[in-house]
Amino acid sequence: MKKVSIINGIVAPLDRSNVDTDAIIPKQFLKSIKRSGFGPNLFDEWRYLDHGEPGMDCSNRPLNKDFVLNQKQFENTKILLTRSNFGCGSSREHAPWAIVDYGFRAILASSYADIFYNNCFKNGLLPIILSEEIIEELFTLSSDQLSISLEIDLEKQIIQDSNNFKISFEIDSYRKYCLVNGLDEIGQTLKYESAISIFESSHKEKYPWLFKEIKI
Amino acid sequence: MAGKTLYDKLWDAHLVRSDENGSDLLYIDRQLIHEVTSPQAFAGLRMNHRLPRRAGANLAVADHNIPTKDREKGIEDPVSALQIQTLGDNCDEFKIPYIPMEDARQGIVHVVGPEQGATLPGMTIVCGDSHTATHGALGALAFGIGTSEVEHVLATQCLVQKKMKNMLIQVDGKLEKWVTAKDVVLTIIAKIGTAGGTGYTIEFAGQVISAMSIEERMTVCNMAIEAGARAGLIAVDQKTIDYMKDKPFAPKNEDWKLAESYWNTLTSDTSASFDKKIILNGSDIQPQVTWGTSPELSLNIHDKIPRKNPEYLNALTYMGLNESTSISDYLLDKIFIGSCTNSRIEDLRDAAQIVKGKKVASTIKLAMVVPGSGLVKKQAEAEGLDRVFKDAGFEWRDPGCSMCLAMNADRLAPGERCASTSNRNFEGRQGQGGRTHLVSPVMAAAAAINGYFVDVREIV
Numbered sequence A: 001m002k003k004v005s006i007i008n009g010i011v012a013p014l015d016r017s018n019v020d021t022d023a024i025i026p027k028q029f030l031k032s033i034k035r036s037g038f039g040p041n042l043f044d045e046w047r048y049l050d051h052g053e054p055g056m057d058c059s060n061r062p063l064n065k066d067f068v069l070n071q072k073q074f075e076n077t078k079i080l081l082t083r084s085n086f087g088c089g090s091s092r093e094h095a096p097w098a099i100v101d102y103g104f105r106a107i108l109a110s111s112y113a114d115i116f117y118n119n120c121f122k123n124g125l126l127p128i129i130l131s132e133e134i135i136e137e138l139f140t141l142s143s144d145q146l147s148i149s150l151e152i153d154l155e156k157q158i159i160q161d162s163n164n165f166k167i168s169f170e171i172d173s174y175r176k177y178c179l180v181n182g183l184d185e186i187g188q189t190l191k192y193e194s195a196i197s198i199f200e201s202s203h204k205e206k207y208p209w210l211f212k213e214i215k216i
Numbered sequence B: 001m002a003g004k005t006l007y008d009k010l011w012d013a014h015l016v017r018s019d020e021n022g023s024d025l026l027y028i029d030r031q032l033i034h035e036v037t038s039p040q041a042f043a044g045l046r047m048n049h050r051l052p053r054r055a056g057a058n059l060a061v062a063d064h065n066i067p068t069k070d071r072e073k074g075i076e077d078p079v080s081a082l083q084i085q086t087l088g089d090n091c092d093e094f095k096i097p098y099i100p101m102e103d104a105r106q107g108i109v110h111v112v113g114p115e116q117g118a119t120l121p122g123m124t125i126v127c128g129d130s131h132t133a134t135h136g137a138l139g140a141l142a143f144g145i146g147t148s149e150v151e152h153v154l155a156t157q158c159l160v161q162k163k164m165k166n167m168l169i170q171v172d173g174k175l176e177k178w179v180t181a182k183d184v185v186l187t188i189i190a191k192i193g194t195a196g197g198t199g200y201t202i203e204f205a206g207q208v209i210s211a212m213s214i215e216e217r218m219t220v221c222n223m224a225i226e227a228g229a230r231a232g233l234i235a236v237d238q239k240t241i242d243y244m245k246d247k248p249f250a251p252k253n254e255d256w257k258l259a260e261s262y263w264n265t266l267t268s269d270t271s272a273s274f275d276k277k278i279i280l281n282g283s284d285i286q287p288q289v290t291w292g293t294s295p296e297l298s299l300n301i302h303d304k305i306p307r308k309n310p311e312y313l314n315a316l317t318y319m320g321l322n323e324s325t326s327i328s329d330y331l332l333d334k335i336f337i338g339s340c341t342n343s344r345i346e347d348l349r350d351a352a353q354i355v356k357g358k359k360v361a362s363t364i365k366l367a368m369v370v371p372g373s374g375l376v377k378k379q380a381e382a383e384g385l386d387r388v389f390k391d392a393g394f395e396w397r398d399p400g401c402s403m404c405l406a407m408n409a410d411r412l413a414p415g416e417r418c419a420s421t422s423n424r425n426f427e428g429r430q431g432q433g434g435r436t437h438l439v440s441p442v443m444a445a446a447a448a449i450n451g452y453f454v455d456v457r458e459i460v
């Protein structure tokens, strides 16, 4: 996984709460057996005027001009600003895959659904939780100007713009450690192989029936 | 010393190690696998030259994409066909137990798990699917995970997790007849909101929950995720133990005795404390119909659709509803009885009772019943339920997720209005532009007969 340290970029404001994973990447695209290529279908139903299906050439599809990602000033955005309970619904990791594939590196929201939040970290995407007041302030800033740019410093846990906006944010230290060092979580867990084996033997002694293999 | 909650007990029994920063390594007893969220996990294993740690601790079955009719013709959509083929191939390669489409035991992963005894009380259970919460009804810690975590569990049999907080939702008293588990859980979600349980594991308790069958408890836990909680739990009691008895993969003989005595400890201690506690009265709960595009936007069948405040505007517009009208004023186009929330044998029995001897309203374009598994289907046929449905004008299909998420051919056309026993009413969930109202199986059956929503209690 790529290391994450400083993210610098334009903020795209998506002014909605409860954005669910099906809005992020509609189910028809979940039939893919790959983990890349979902970017053109991110927010598909909001972004295009026609109905999207896998395999379509998205560059020819009619755009919904009102949708934030279709507006000129948010081209090349790297930071998604949204509201509460972002990523609710299904566990599909296709949601963060699509967000990353589109080019986003960080999300700013007042809360996230648990599974989505977890999935972001596995894909080098930084979901930051900010208070509702700060989220509101950022929405106001974004609507006052054509677009705002922010710098997110993960190591220092600071977000700032080139003017007076500067705030700190919280993040779990293990997750930060993995992001900053670009660590593969499975590799990390495998370091504890002996602890797992010891646990497994005692678990087996206590609950032997859990170790019967399923045979179809 | 304060006692432990059921969640604490399950967590502690699976704790491999703790980190100073509060993230734990948790041992996973069972992983369920389906076609949509697993191909990239297997690809990851392959890429890193890793093998499953305990292949036989997994169980795979295809459900999301699978057709619900004319199966003998194969899968028409080549993209779906490839995904299902890939699941079979991956299971072959990595020696993962797999129930193929042709097998009578095939069905929705959350119906198949308990039915086969592949999911048991006291287990930690994961699946790349948010409705894994369902299995919490057995007194297991079960939660949905993403694809990277699927790969993580395959490779290590463990997951890095942070412990959630404890919430207790207690439903006291008694439900009125024809008020169901679905109405209970929709009422809970309407009360606490779709993010109300975020960061918590919810234990459901109280007289109403105790009085429920295991199937009904699964309906409640299934939708814990719709209240934002990754896991829902219900304490083990005699019903749980009776339910597990003789399930194909449940422990046998000596193992059964050991398991039974362990399972009997799987309740929250009376002295346990919860971070949050919510109490409802069962007799206040009325049949529910969701009117919006989030499961929390639900109303009692006799209540009016709420007024347009700005927050509701999107939902009302999308759903084609007017404020202050009654939900019964709107004609329905389709009826869907199925999904991991409500496709078990009891659901079908209940719905059949309402339908028996009646006809689906002529204005309904399609009414369908999709049993949760091949075995549910067989059982229903043995009881003659298929005839009841077919005589009334319902289609009787093969098991799968079907129109719960419309990844296969079963879906709503834009603007179509559907009474659905599934769990999500998000925009486009059942097909682009489709309008979903979540209800119980008996409410869906009553709606099929009338062509619009009615209070099921008034027609029986």
Ligand code: SF4
Binding pocket: B063, B064, B108, B109, B110, B129, B131, B339, B340, B341, B400, B401, B404, B405, B422, B423
């Ligand atoms: S029935 Fe619906 S909710 Fe359940 S697993 Fe299938 S798609 Fe998910």
